[in-house]
Amino acid sequence: MPCRRAGKSLLVIGLLTVIVPGLIWLTLWNGTVHYLPYYLPCPETFSMKLQYAEEKPVQLFHQLFYPQPRSLDQKRKDVLTLTPWLAPIVWDGTFNSEILDSAYKPLNLTIGVTAFAIGKYTRFVGRFIESAEKYFMKGYRVNYYIFSNEPQAIPRVQLQSGRSLSIVPVKKYSHWQEISMRRMEAINRHIADVSHREVNYLFCLDVDMVFHNPWGVETLGEMVAAIHPGYYKVHRSQFPYERRSSSAAFIPDSQGDFYYGGAVFGGLVKQVYEFTKACHMTILADKANGIMAAWQEESHVNRHFFSHKPSKLLSPEYIWDDTKPQPPEVHLIRFSTVNKNYREIRD
Amino acid sequence: MPLAGDGNLKVISAFFLIPRQADLDETFSVLPRMSYAQPFLDKPQRTDVLLMSPWLAPIMWEGTFNRDILNTQYRQKNLVVGVATFAVKKYVRFIEGFLRSVNIFFLSGHRVNFYLFTDHPEKVPSMKLAPEKRLFIIPVESYSRWQDISMNRMDIISSYIRNRWRYEVDYLYSMDIDVQLFEHIGVEIIDTLVGTISSWQYTKPRENNSYERRPESRAAIPRGEGDFYYAASFYGGSVSEVYKLTTACFKGVTEDRANGIEAKWHEESHLNKYLLYHKPTRLLSPEYYWDDELIRPPIIKVKRLSSVRKNLKEVRS
Numbered sequence: 001m002p003c004r005r006a007g008k009s010l011l012v013i014g015l016l017t018v019i020v021p022g023l024i025w026l027t028l029w030n031g032t033v034h035y036l037p038y039y040l041p042c043p044e045t046f047s048m049k050l051q052y053a054e055e056k057p058v059q060l061f062h063q064l065f066y067p068q069p070r071s072l073d074q075k076r077k078d079v080l081t082l083t084p085w086l087a088p089i090v091w092d093g094t095f096n097s098e099i100l101d102s103a104y105k106p107l108n109l110t111i112g113v114t115a116f117a118i119g120k121y122t123r124f125v126g127r128f129i130e131s132a133e134k135y136f137m138k139g140y141r142v143n144y145y146i147f148s149n150e151p152q153a154i155p156r157v158q159l160q161s162g163r164s165l166s167i168v169p170v171k172k173y174s175h176w177q178e179i180s181m182r183r184m185e186a187i188n189r190h191i192a193d194v195s196h197r198e199v200n201y202l203f204c205l206d207v208d209m210v211f212h213n214p215w216g217v218e219t220l221g222e223m224v225a226a227i228h229p230g231y232y233k234v235h236r237s238q239f240p241y242e243r244r245s246s247s248a249a250f251i252p253d254s255q256g257d258f259y260y261g262g263a264v265f266g267g268l269v270k271q272v273y274e275f276t277k278a279c280h281m282t283i284l285a286d287k288a289n290g291i292m293a294a295w296q297e298e299s300h301v302n303r304h305f306f307s308h309k310p311s312k313l314l315s316p317e318y319i320w321d322d323t324k325p326q327p328p329e330v331h332l333i334r335f336s337t338v339n340k341n342y343r344e345i346r347d
Numbered sequence: 348m349p350l351a352g353d354g355n356l357k358v359i360s361a362f363f364l365i366p367r368q369a370d371l372d373e374t375f376s377v378l379p380r381m382s383y384a385q386p387f388l389d390k391p392q393r394t395d396v397l398l399m400s401p402w403l404a405p406i407m408w409e410g411t412f413n414r415d416i417l418n419t420q421y422r423q424k425n426l427v428v429g430v431a432t433f434a435v436k437k438y439v440r441f442i443e444g445f446l447r448s449v450n451i452f453f454l455s456g457h458r459v460n461f462y463l464f465t466d467h468p469e470k471v472p473s474m475k476l477a478p479e480k481r482l483f484i485i486p487v488e489s490y491s492r493w494q495d496i497s498m499n500r501m502d503i504i505s506s507y508i509r510n511r512w513r514y515e516v517d518y519l520y521s522m523d524i525d526v527q528l529f530e531h532i533g534v535e536i537i538d539t540l541v542g543t544i545s546s547w548q549y550t551k552p553r554e555n556n557s558y559e560r561r562p563e564s565r566a567a568i569p570r571g572e573g574d575f576y577y578a579a580s581f582y583g584g585s586v587s588e589v590y591k592l593t594t595a596c597f598k599g600v601t602e603d604r605a606n607g608i609e610a611k612w613h614e615e616s617h618l619n620k621y622l623l624y625h626k627p628t629r630l631l632s633p634e635y636y637w638d639d640e641l642i643r644p645p646i647i648k649v650k651r652l653s654s655v656r657k658n659l660k661e662v663r664s
Contacts, residue, residue, distance in 0.1 A: 072550060080392070084412055094403070
C-alpha cells in the first residue's frame with residue numbers, strides 16, 4: 001500500500017541521513033575540529049587589491065669614512081646576531097647608523113606608526129609622541145596614526161617638520177581583551193583605506209611605552225618582529241604560546257623559534273597588510289570555536305611568525321619591560337613600558 | 348564573551364558541520380612540520396667570525412644557518428637560478444670537472460640553468476645532469492689577450508640578461524670555470540646582490556687590499572675607503588641587480604681602455620668599486636671561493652668551492 005511504502009522509504013531516508021553523516025564523521029574525525037569563519041564578518045578590505053607605492057631598493061652609498069669591517073672581528077660575541085634562517089637580529093654594536101642613513105635618507109621614505117589609545121590609554125599618548133619625536137627615525141618623514149575612541153582626549157604635541165599626526169576614530173569594545181585583539185582588523189582596514197598610499201614602512205607599537213634611545217632605520221625590513229624581554233633565555237617549551245590544539249594559534253611544545261612581543265611589529269606596508277589580515281583571520285577562527293588565545297593577539301602574532309618567519313628581528317633593546325633589571329647583554333634600552341596599574345586602566 | 352570554552356560549544360557545533368582540516372591549512376599556509384634545535388638568544392653559534400656587515404647584510408659561514416628551513420622557504424617561491432660561466436681556449440679542459448661537481452653540489456634539488464660560453468662547443472663532454480639542472484652551450488669568440496677575455500665577460504653577461512635571461516631566470520650568478528665544488532652550496536646564496544669575500548684578503552686591513560688606487564682609472568678606490576675585497580670568481584644576485592653591476596663595470600672597463608689604462612686586477616677591480624658604493628645584501632665567506640694555493644686555516648671550516656690547481660702561465664697562453 002502506498003502509505004506504508006512511503007512510510008518505509010521515509011524511514012530508510014531518515015536513517016540514512018543520520019547514519020551516513022555519522023559514518024563520514026567517524027572516519028574523518030582525527031580528534032581536532034577546525035572551522036572556516038565563512039559566516040563571520042570579514043572586513044571587505046580583505047579582498048581588496050591595493051596599489052602600493054613602488055618599492056625602493058637600497059642602493060647607492062655615497063663616500064663615507066668609517067672603520068673597516070673585519071672578517072674575523074665579531075663585535076657582539078655574547079649574543080645571537082643571525083637566526084637559522086639568516087634574518088639579522090639587531091643589537092647595539094652590530095650596525096653602523098651612518099652607513100645605513102646614507103643609504104636610506106636619499107630614498108625619501110615615509111614611515112608610519114600605529115598606536116591604539118582607547119579609553120584610559122589616551123593618557124599615554126603625550127609621552128609616547130614626545131619621546132618618539134626625540135628618538136624615533138630622526139630625520140625621516142613619520143606619520144603617527146593614533147587610533148582612539150575619544151579624539152578630543154588626545155593631547156596636541158608639537159611635532160618636527162616632516163612629521164604628522166592623524167587620529168583614527170575606532171569603537172571601544174567592552175572587554176580589554178577584545179579591544180586588544182581588534183587592533184589587527186583596525187590596522188588592516190586603515191592600511192587599505194589610507195596608509196598604503198602614505199607610507200612605505202609601518203610599525204605597529206603599543207602606546208603605553210616610551211622611547212629612551214635612538215630607534216633608526218636599522219629596524220627597517222620586509223617583516224620585522226621583536227623578541228619579548230621576558231622569555232629570550234628560556235627553552236621553547238616554556239614560551240607562553242597558546243598550547244590548546246583547538247586554537248588556531250596553537251604551537252606544540254617541541255616547536256617555536258622565539259617568543260615575539262605583540263607590542264612591536266612592522267615592515268613594508270604590503271607585508272604588514274598581509275600579516276594583520278592573517279592574524280585577524282585566525283582570531284576570527286578562534287571566535288567561531290569559542291576560544292580566546294592565552295595572550296590574545298600576541299599568541300596569534302607568534303603563530304604567524306612561526307610559520308612565516310620574519311626577515312629581521314629586533315633584540316629586547318627595542319621592546320623592554322622597565323620592571324626587569326637591565327642585564328649585561330642589553331647595552332641600552334630603546335623602547336620600554338611605562339609603569340602602570342593594569343587593573344585601574346583596563347576597566 | 349566565551350573564554351576558553353572549548354568543551355560544550357565544540358561538541359554541539361561538531362555534530363552539524365563536517366571538519367575541514369585541509370581547508371584551514373590552505374588558508375593559513377602552514378609551513379610543513381620541521382623539527383630543529385631551538386636558537387637561543389644568548390648562545391651565538393660562532394664568535395670567531397663576523398656574521399653581519401655593518402649595514403646588516405648576513406655573511407655566510409658554516410654553522411650559522413639551517414638549510415632545511417631555507418629550502419622550505421625557497422621552494423615556496425618557485426624560482427629559477429642561472430649560472431654564467433666561460434670556458435675559452437685552454438680553459439675548456441676544466442669543463443668536465445666543473446659540470447660534474449656543480450651537478451652534485453650546487454643548489455642540489457633546485458632548478459638551475461647553466462649557461463656555458465665557449466669557443467669550442469665541440470669539446471664540451473656530454474654529461475647527464477640532474478633533472479632540475481639544464482645546460483645551455485653558447486658559442487662565443489675568444490680574444491688574444493686573456494685579460495680581455497676576462498673583462499669582456501661583463502659585457503656578454505649584461506647583454507644576455509637584457510636580451511634573454513631576464514625572461515628565463517630570477518637570479519643570476521657568474522662563476523669561474525676553473526673551479527670545483529667539494530661541499531654543498533645551497534639557497535643561502537640567493538639574495539638581491541651577493542659578493543664573495545676573497546680568500547687571499549679576508550684578513551687584510553683595507554690599506555693593504557688590492558684595490559685599484561690610481562685615480563686615472565674608473566675602478567679607483569681612494570685611501571681610507573673600502574669594506575671587503577670581493578672575488579670576481581663568484582658573484583651574483585637578482586637579474587636586475589646583476590644587470591646594473593655588469594653594465595656599470597663594463598662601462599668602467601671601456602672608459603679605462605679609451606684612456607689607455609687597465610685596472611690592476613681587471614674586472615675584479617671594477618667589481619670592488621661597484622660593491623663599495625652599492626653594498627651587497629648578502630656576503631659569502633671565503634668558504635665559497637677558496638684559492639687552492641692557500642693553506643686552509645681552521646676558521647674556514649668547510650671548503651665548498653675551490654679553484655683547480657693549474658699552471659697559470661701555461662693555461663693562459
